[in-house]
Amino acid sequence: MNTFKKYLGIVWIALAMVVAYFAIGIFGGKLTSGKQDDLVFGIIIFFILLPLVVTGLTIFGWYAITDEYED
Template sequence: MNALKKYLGIVWIALAIVVAYYAIGIFGGKLTSGKQDDLVFGIIVFFILLPMIVTGLTIFGWYAITNEYEE
């Protein structure tokens, strides 16, 4: 079971990297589109939601790798 937790920890960290890459690619264009609606949506996603999602996935993966859930 511990091996599965460590494997899934790596998966969560990899998922955080993939989410960050695709979100920057997709929502980065919203910031430069010139429309006010796209700008507001892009700012909210890019500066508020994206850091929370990536940080949460990374911390969850790190805890799974370092066996923090055993205690």
């Protein structure tokens, strides 16, 4: 079970990278579209939601890799 947790930790960290890449690719156009609605939505995604999601997935994966959940 511990090796399974470690593999899932790697999956969570990889998922964090994929989420960051696609969010920047998809929502990057929202910041430069020129419409105010898109700009507000892009700012919320980039500066509030994206860091929370990526940081959460990365920390969760790191804890799974380093066996922090054993205690």
